[in-house]
Amino acid sequence: MARVLVGVKRVIDYAVKIRVKPDKSGVVTEGVKHSMNPFDEIAVEEAVKMKEKKLAAEVVAVSCGPSQAQETLRTALAMGADRAIHVEVSGAEYETLQPIHVSKILAKLAQDEKADIVILGKQAIDDDSNQTAQMVAGVLDWPQATYASKVEKKDGELHVTREIDGGLENIKVKLPAVLSADLRLNEPRYATLPNIMKAKKKPLKKVTAKDLGVDLAPRIQIISVEEPPVRQAGSIVGDVDTLVSKLKESGHV
Amino acid sequence: MMLTLHQASNMAHRNRVINLYKSLVHLGHDYPLGWDYFRPRLKAAFMKNKDVKDPEKIEQLIARGNFVVKEIETLYMLKKYRTLKKRYYSSENDLTISEFTKKIESDL
Numbered sequence: 001m002a003r004v005l006v007g008v009k010r011v012i013d014y015a016v017k018i019r020v021k022p023d024k025s026g027v028v029t030e031g032v033k034h035s036m037n038p039f040d041e042i043a044v045e046e047a048v049k050m051k052e053k054k055l056a057a058e059v060v061a062v063s064c065g066p067s068q069a070q071e072t073l074r075t076a077l078a079m080g081a082d083r084a085i086h087v088e089v090s091g092a093e094y095e096t097l098q099p100i101h102v103s104k105i106l107a108k109l110a111q112d113e114k115a116d117i118v119i120l121g122k123q124a125i126d127d128d129s130n131q132t133a134q135m136v137a138g139v140l141d142w143p144q145a146t147y148a149s150k151v152e153k154k155d156g157e158l159h160v161t162r163e164i165d166g167g168l169e170n171i172k173v174k175l176p177a178v179l180s181a182d183l184r185l186n187e188p189r190y191a192t193l194p195n196i197m198k199a200k201k202k203p204l205k206k207v208t209a210k211d212l213g214v215d216l217a218p219r220i221q222i223i224s225v226e227e228p229p230v231r232q233a234g235s236i237v238g239d240v241d242t243l244v245s246k247l248k249e250s251g252h253v
Numbered sequence: 254m255m256l257t258l259h260q261a262s263n264m265a266h267r268n269r270v271i272n273l274y275k276s277l278v279h280l281g282h283d284y285p286l287g288w289d290y291f292r293p294r295l296k297a298a299f300m301k302n303k304d305v306k307d308p309e310k311i312e313q314l315i316a317r318g319n320f321v322v323k324e325i326e327t328l329y330m331l332k333k334y335r336t337l338k339k340r341y342y343s344s345e346n347d348l349t350i351s352e353f354t355k356k357i358e359s360d361l
Contacts, residue, residue, distance in 0.1 A: 014336055015285070038337055125337075183337055190326040193279040194272070
């Protein structure tokens with residue numbers, strides 16, 4: 001039976017209003033509520049479902065980052081992962097940690113842990129890179145099934161329905177393989193309080209990027225981060241005729 | 254010291270009510286209107302029934318509480334799903350999307 005490695009990222013909570021730092025070097029993260037990347041929740045759910053259907057023997061959750069990444073790993077354990085690996089990356093290094101580094105780390109762990117399936121969220125809602133799963137597959141030279149909205153295991157192969165522009169694509173991949181989860185793959189369960197308590201007893205291993213032989217030197221430099229443009233204020237028109245003439249002016253009618 | 258059957262069932266109820274309260278406190282921290290909105294209402298809902306002694310009635314109230322827990326979890330899931338859908342999937346006329354949304358909404 002397969003072992004599933006699932007990557008989770010701690011990001012600013014989806015409901016938080018993002019503020020850009022005044023020096024445009026990034027966004028404000030201090031004192032802001034964080035939680036697991038929603039697409040990673042979907043990935044964890046899929047892995048746990050595979051285990052419940054006896055398609056997978058073990059689910060291992062991995063997260064890279066400073067010590068707070070462990071909170072996210074605990075959430076994954078509360079959702080049903082069996083054990084967790086925390087790849088320690090200090091705060092300063094984490095600021096320039098990029099998908100290329102994460103994918104090398106995940107690829108190395110997939111080999112060390114003898115994983116058969118790697119499931120990741122299709123993208124993180126903070127940097128929206130949408131690169132990690134693809135690069136993990138590249139580093140490992142494994143087949144990839146990205147934007148999965150349905151996964152079925154048949155005769156040692158995975159039949160995956162992918163969400164592509166304007167429709168769906170059905171593919172099959174041989175194991176071992178890398179999957180990335182799209183929004184409609186499943187409905188992730190909530191990490192309940194009793195399960196969070198039980199998760200505290202599950203094993204969590206710490207490693208460093210150095211232990212895994214991955215160089216964290218940045219490949220990309222962030223030049224500036226800017227606020228999206230503010231919406232233009234509207235105006236109230238006096239009567240229907242002015243409305244019609246204004247619409248004509250702007251070419252809507 | 255031996256507990257009578259009656260006392261033992263009281264203790265069991267007590268623990269279950271406390272666990273229910275803790276679960277709701279945990280959920281309440283994520284409530285869209287804020288913890289400051291949630292907390293007094295949660296407390297009032299429990300305090301209202303503090304004098305209930307009838308075991309059957311207590312069972313009913315615990316069941317009601319567990320139902321509320323499920324409802325709140327569903328609310329959070331749906332809110333997250335809808336927000337992400339709005340942010341990342343703009344094409345409203347995409348049939349597969351609306352069908353899936355209908356499916357999820359009928360499941361809930």
